[in-house]
Amino acid sequence: MDLFSIATIFLVLLSYYAFSYLSPKSRSRNRRPPEAGGAWPIIGHTHIMRNQSPDKLAHLTFAAMAETYGPIFSLRFGSRPGLVVSSRELAKEIFTTCDMVVSSRPFLKSAEIISYESAMIGFIKYGQYWRDVRKLIRVELLSMRRMHMQRHVLAAETAQSVRELYGLWGERKNASGSAPVEMIEWFGNLNLNTVLRLVVGKRYAISGDEVAEARHCRRVMKAFFELIGLPTIGDVVPFLRWLDIGGFEKKMKDTFHEMDALISKWLSEHRAAAADGKQDDFMDIMIGVLKNAKFGNEYDEDTVIKATCSNLISGSDTNAVMLVWLLTHLLNNPKVLTKVQQELDEKVGRERRLESSDIDNLVYLEAVVKECLRLFPAGPLGGIREFSEDCNVGGYEIEKGTILYVNVWQLQRDPEVWPEPTKFLPERFLGADNHNDFQWVPFGGGRRICPGANLALEMMKVVMAILLHAFDVSTPDDEPVDMTAALGVTLTKITPLNVMVSPRLPASLY
Template sequence: MEFYLIVSILVATIFSILVHRLLLHILHRKRVKNQKPPQAKGAWPIIGHLYLLGGPDLPHKVLGDMAEKHGPIFTIKLGVHQALVVSDAEIAKDCFTTNDKAFASRPKMEASKIMAYNNAVFGVAPYGDYWRQVRKMVVFEVLSQRRVEMLGHIRASEVRASLKDLYDGWGTNKLTGSSESQMVKVEMSQWSGNLVLNIVVRIISGKRFSPNDEEGVRFQAVVRKYFELFGAFLVADFIPYLNWLDVGGYKKLMKNTGKDLDNIFDRWLKEHKQESASEDQFPGFGHDTIIKATSLQILVAGVDTTSVTLTWALALLLNNPKALETAQDEIDEHVGRDRLVEESDLKNLVYLDAIIKETLRLYPAGPLSVPHESVEDCIVGGYNIPKGTRLVLNLWKLQRDPNIWSDPEEFKPERFLTSHKDIDVKGNHYELLPFGSGRRMCPGVLFALQALVLTLASLIQQFALKKPSNEPVDMTESMGMTNSKATPLDVLLSPRLPSNMYNVGS
């Protein structure tokens, strides 16, 4: 009898605990269901907080200041739309793991409609079969690790050709009768843009542009206009019933620029097109449109983001000459000066890799990432988030969190060799997400990293680099689709290898 009594008491106790926990869970779910995230104050009628983001201050810094007041998760009104602003690593993890599918889509924007083939560019396409199929194709054909390795000869030849252009320019512009060490001034942001453009265009079309090529100059001008317009503010994106207005004439400019770019891609397509009896397996768009849209995606995702990161890395090194010297010493140790650095050497250049990570931390190419849109109700950070909410991830603020990064405003590559040595940028460490995370993460991360490290390694191996004056390099950021340096990057340079090392064919 005592045994049965003890068993009965245990069963009753366990049952009571389970019931208690169930009630607590139900009460918690009820509270969470009705709990909304903090909403930023200062919204104006109709336009909401748009007046803050359309002002003279950079949006990621405006939202960073708002996070100081409202916390790492809050909402703002963008016209008729609600946006969730996140600047915390743990909350970002919640968005891209538990709620990854919920935030897998993109908001529809006028720029995507007008200049991205009505959202056929898969980076801005809604979540669904079309996006999955095109992305899978691009990864398999261009961006897988195997394909990135196979395309190494294009990166290597373009880097060497561009550095030879620098060497030839140095030889032409150095003072007559001067010593071999005479330094000349070069604007490097244009140089890095030309280099990356040639890498990507060769992959897309097999073409390359010489520095003064007429088609290349025209193409670069169209691409620059495209980036500028894609980051422009359109009233219709936030207040749809004003779609008939074209404030600032942006829609007209977008149509013209989109047409110019389409004409170029159309010409390239006709040069390469072969008759095929295969049927189009992609829903919603014609075969030619998919080819052009996908080429545009590779161009847009690869050129500006990579070139602006190279520019920021070089600017940071010029302002921190000790770091530049350390990087050059590392290359001299592992590669030497009697041969050029190759991609197979990059695994040994751990300090240079740390420089790239620190650059991406301080100056992510997309400081507000690419916006997501929730396709279903979800719970983020304990708050109820309704379907249709736009997710804005403030990488600039998140990656300068003083609770994670000591001296967060300082350029310290060494942190990635010590306290943060296990952190990478491939979407699994939520305190550092320059390429995003989850299923909508940028699939070109491997390609971008190879191009970045090889170019920077080759440049600082082959040239001595200095600031043109004793003043620090201006690190002012500009407004636009990507976080570009607002002013040109002028650099004094001279060769640091024997002259025969620069006579490498492209």
């Protein structure tokens, strides 16, 4: 490309930026939130969302900006306005007074490419189709009633994974009776099998011929979750979409084809077995429901089923992420870990297996789970929202089309609400109701609150209870666990979680 061509592209970009940002609507600054500094020409603040330096992740950068600009400030993503809020009062206003207005998702090229043309419930705009699919998911899979009915599935999968872990211990144990295990993969396999059983009635063994297929499935689902919602150059500067800088659109297309191949195979297997009339899993239920009803006019039956089921399976990676952070916090707070196991010994003992009915009696463990979600919410910026109409927030006028981020990470560390906010203190949740009134919102709020919140809480309690009842866990050489994180859609641990495990129960109970 010659110098003239480069200069021409630069002038076109500059003109586009000036027209978009300095338009009459943009120049009307009355009662607009303060705009944060640090915007780059053309792309605005988009670079913040792409920075993976551990000390410059988006939620940390936004928290630092709030020190200067206050708990509500504006951003620019190319020509699109953005808004960040980070206080309990503003979150309450957003999720109550403004809830209808912020219940839509912004249209992103990633959603168009990788989510069955935005048929996935997590990425579609607010409307009748979204309400119908969400109702089906909440009633038939993720309601508290269904969670209690399906608790045995989660307990059975965890018990099976614990037996497999016991087998690994037998193979690897050292002279002191403990064995090394990398827990991120263990949690990932357990989570995948649990969700696959609930959604498509399938599980993978962690040894033998199915290992490669399980890893392929996890890799595809993880890649999907990392790519979805990622702003591309086409989202920021639409007429430059053809450049596909970084090759993200190609990665999205490749990932979608892999994911669609998996889910299409499972759907074909379910249709072939549908003659017996059984409804053993969520995909079976969807097939039965869609015979007698149609959700909207945009999508055919197979698209609705594949989009919904693949969204549930891939989105469940968040559960594995939260389990990793939960065990990490326990290992870094050995006194808390000891208290959890003391409660298990008092309420369950070591002469029998832990049953699913024991979970509700583990009050301290539940407090530990909530404290982990306070300090490390899996989605520290919540789910990305879009204002579907002009709206007033905190006394400021917010224009239609503005992209919204709620900095949950900062909100849940407010020192006015949480004494010693950076310390891991589960006791703050014992006998207290201080996680209501939008002080504790790890799953978001309003109509668009994460539909998997019940499953996530249930899974964290059941898995950790069974694991810590069955095994003592520690770090190699009793060193603290590295907590370096990366932010995609979720806040993930970068380094492996290597632990030493040793059995706590009689061999006959494994």
